[in-house]
Amino acid sequence: MKSYIYRGLTGKVITRYSPEYEEARQEWNRAIQKFPLAIVYCHNTEDVSNAICWARSRDIRLRIRSGGHHYEGYSTGNDVLVIDVxxxxxxxxxxxxxxxxxxxxxxxxxxxxxxAAEAYPFPGGTCPTVGVIGYTLGGGWGYSSRIFGLGCDSLxxxxxxxxxxxxxKANETHNSDLFWACRGAGGGNFGVATGMTFRLPPKIDKVTLVELEYLQASTEIRIQFLSAWQQWLMDLDQRITINVSIYNSVVDGIGIYGRGLFYGTAKEADMVLQPLLQLEGARFDLKEMTFFEAIQKIEESYPDSEKFKSTGRFVNRQYTMAELKNIADLIGWRAEGSVYAAVSLYALGGKVGAVNKKDTAFYYRDADYIMGIQSVWKDRRYESDNTDWVHRRFKYLESITDxxxxxxxxxxxxxxxREYYGGK
Structure with a gap:
């Protein structure tokens, strides 16, 4: 290696000749396998600035990485300089x-x-290793969204x-157009975000961690749940935010699992959830605990990494019974090599919809929920089978979402x- 090639870069520079390179190049989604020219771990804004100027002067493409959780791996690439913050x-x-x-x-x-050490909650994301800034730049859905808004709404x-x-710097009065765009238009589009200031919600004592499950859910139960779900969201108490997955697992078969937070007592949560809990086979657990205890329980379910293909679309209408059956049947079988496949529902509304869609770059304020589709595998040889499985089902979801x-x-x-920004 000719070290002078990287002269001008500051921070810790990892090249293809570095012993740390193999691990450093990995994304959280291990299905993404890219080989950057170099990775520079920046310690301050000067390191970031030097990396940008170095790459521009050499006509080398840039990628920006924080948590490394981009579903499609756009925070890395082949023959690029990765600016890792x-x-x-x-x-x-x-x-x-x-x-x-x-x-x-x-x-x-x-x-x-x-x-949480000072008894504050925060409208952040669900996976512990996701970067807060990347999460916020894309809007930011989490288990507090319906009561506090999206992550970007507190920016x-x-x-x-x-x-x-x-x-x-960018805020409501300085570089306001940039500030508008950075609340929902995604990371990596406008520069390297190196810091954010958020308004904190009021301090709280307890929340209720909500978990509900339907084991061995038949097609009929899945349809009934989807029907109840879309009705339930119409006038839902904004203190609850939940996501539910209709899944097909190699371990547990076909079932339904939901989890979320309710900013109130377990008794109140029980009343709010009744339309979902009345379905045959419903099992649930409602536990009052501190906000951080609830977050820790949620974080425990996330693996260190996965191989997956996943995406999500916005829903803002009620589906017919025929459409609900089609959705329920999407996970009727898994791709070869898949260990887990799911259609997942992420509740919107509440404070998310209280913000005018023109006020931030996050356009789909009036959507009822996000509907996602995903498949997870372990053996790399099954990657194409799983990505094809997702793609075929995405075509149907695309036809019924906005x-x-x-x-x-x-x-x-x-x-x-058009799809991300609603034409804005």
Whole structure:
């Protein structure tokens, strides 16, 4: 290796000749296997700026990575320079102003741990190792969205290194167009976001962790659940946010599993959930605990990595019984080599829909929920079978939904600008 080639880069530089390269190049989705020219772990905005200027001067493409959770692997690439901000993970909480500042590499787990120490909740994501900034740039759905809004709805200001290597700020009054775009238009489009300041929700004592399950769910039960779900969402108490997966697992067969948070007592949660709990075979668990205890329970279910194909679309209408049957049948069989396949539903509404769709780049404010499709496999030889399985089912979902969620991206979209941004 000729070390002078990388002269001008600061921070920790990993090249193809570095012993750490093989591990450093990996994304959370192990189905993504790319080979960047180099990875620079930045420790401050100067490192980021130097990386941008170095790449521009050499006409080398850039990718930006924080948590490395991009579904399609756009935070890495072949023969690119990966600007990795995961080492920039300082958090400053100000109880006087009820705000929290995070650097670009802070993860959901790190932020939850910090704010919960002072009894604050936060409208963050569900997977512990997802980067807070990438999550927010795409809007940010989580288990507190219906009561506090999307992650981007709590954003007050952001810091970004632009394409010229200059550090800039954006808020409602300064670079307001950039601030508008960075609330829902996705990461990697406008610069390297190196910091964000959020408004914190009120402190809380307890929440109720909600879990519900239907084991060995027949086609009829799946249809009944989907019908009850879409009716239930119409006037739902905004204190609850939940997602439910209709799954086909190599271990558990076909079933339904849901989980979420209710900002109230278990007794109140029981009343709110009754339309779903009355279905035959329903099992549920409602436990009051601190916000951080609930988050820890949720985080425990996530593996360190997976191989998967997944995406999600917005739903804003009621489906007919025939359509509900089609949806229920999507997971009737798994692709060869698949260990888990699911249609997942993520509740919207509440404070998400209270924001005017023109006020941020997140367009689908009036959607009732997000409907996702996914398949997970372990053996790399089954990748094409599983991606084909998802693609065929996506074609049907595309025909009955209205747009794609940029935080659940899909590389096969024919008009991604229209699908992600609603034409904005």
């Amino acid at each position: 995961s080492q920039m993970n300082h958090i400053y909480l100000d109880e006087v102003s009820n705000t929290v500042q995070v650097q670009g590499g802070v993860t959901n787990h790190q932020l939850y741990h910090r704010v 007050i200001e952001l810091e970004m290194v632009n394409s010229m290597g200059k550090v800039i 747009g794609s969620y940029i935080n659940f991206p899909y590389s096969c979209l024919l008009n991604y600008e």
